[in-house]
Amino acid sequence: MKIARALAFPVLAWFFFLILAPLSMVVAVSFAKRGTYGGVEWTPTLENYARLWSPAVARIVFESVWLAGVTAVACVSIGVLAAWAMATASSKKRDLWLIAIALPFLTNGLIRVLGLKTLVGASGPLQWTLTFLAVPFDPFVMTANQPLVLYGMISSYLPFAVLPLYGAFEKFDFSLVEAAQDLGAGEWAIFRRVILPNLKPALAGSFLLVFIPCLGEYVIPDLLGGAKTMLLGNLLTEQFLKARDWPFGSAVGLALILSLFLAWLVASRWRTDASRKKAA
């Protein structure tokens, strides 16, 4: 069908104009200077990249990578167990679980964050219980803190890990588990020596699916972390919407792309190693 090939052109043009060109623009702007009134002055400079190495920025990068890493590891570890339980439920229940996990996944992130805020907020059940038990607490610290950010990240991104891992379990050959059981393996041995090695590619994939959006997360640290929390997403938003230092913001953005690319490289190397070992 020759007609079909021609159908590609509008989309190609669209992607070129609204994905490839804007991203190239970010690269170009990162080498420019900030104009006096917040615009972009086209004088080539490496200054924006030099500023990336300042202790304040390095700290933000380190904290963001750390938080994204911890969140991704937690989501994958919890997700693999939850997905295992989902996949071994009866087929009717499986569909129900799928909807149950997909609904919060497709719920607006702001609503999930609002939910957490009301849970720990002034009229929420947590403060009510603490008051009832006469446990002293600081209501300001309670509604904005680091553990709350971490909890918000993990609970928001859990479905990102559970859904693909569930997909992997759907393709998993459960007769391997039966075989292991027949040979006298306990639950822990089955998990560690039968399930995990076979799921390696999906584990790496879901790690990335959580890690990538986490690294640029803005809403959760902004609304749950209070004024003290500054992560990459907040830094970028600040540069683009408030400080209007676009060249520096673009350099930070490129550093983010680069670190994501590195994470992807490591995870896919691990994944091909895993599948090669499996084939051997």
Next chain:
Amino acid sequence: MSDERLRPPAPFAARAILILVTIALYLPLLNVVVLSFRVPEGWGGEWYSQILGDGTIADALVNSLIVAVASSALATILGTMAALALRQGGFAGRRVLEAASYISLMLPEILFALALLSWFATLKIALGLQTVILAHVTFSISYVILTVGARLASFDPSLEDAARDLGAPEWKILTGVVLPLLAPSLFAAFLLCFLLSFDDFLITFFVNGAGSETLPTKLYATMKTGLTPKLNALAALMWLASGAILIVAFRSKSIRGLLKAGEKA
């Protein structure tokens, strides 16, 4: 089914974690719903009637709907065209198309948002609903390609061959045979885009400019100023809307397949 016999139940710990995860996911959402009925005198639907009477919320809702309908329609058309083209294979732009669609799926929202913002500024395109629509179409197209592409992959080519043997011209095969058979997946793709667009906050927040609030940006702005029970009522209504669309969407095989397969990483 023999398949059932082959799946020994997961250990108790795993089942317990699944239940705990579900509780952790729903508790905050249910709390919003419960608190939205909390009024000074006890319980009631007062906040809901206040929301219905709030003009700024109505404006945001109208903006959200304009953006969602326009961007989903455009994305469904463009994405279907791309899926049809990709099925043929062997043309020069194929690699670029696949790469760009992969980038748009994997790129963190915030990078996409700031790239578009500086691009629009460079081209001196005024920010407003028009730029929000352009942005939403761009991130939706890849989901359409996946949804419609999945249906096309299981498509019987002999139907097209039959039409061709009977002398149908190419465009007639497309409009008379292929598109009607694709209709359910087109509908599913439209719903998915609608949901993505209706829920998007970050990209909209960057490219909407002053005065074109959508529901999520309105929700964010209100949350920044403080939590009120009225806010809970608004969030509960938005959650209900997403849930209703999801349940309709879940009836479609294409979307269920997409969820089950997980996203490709």
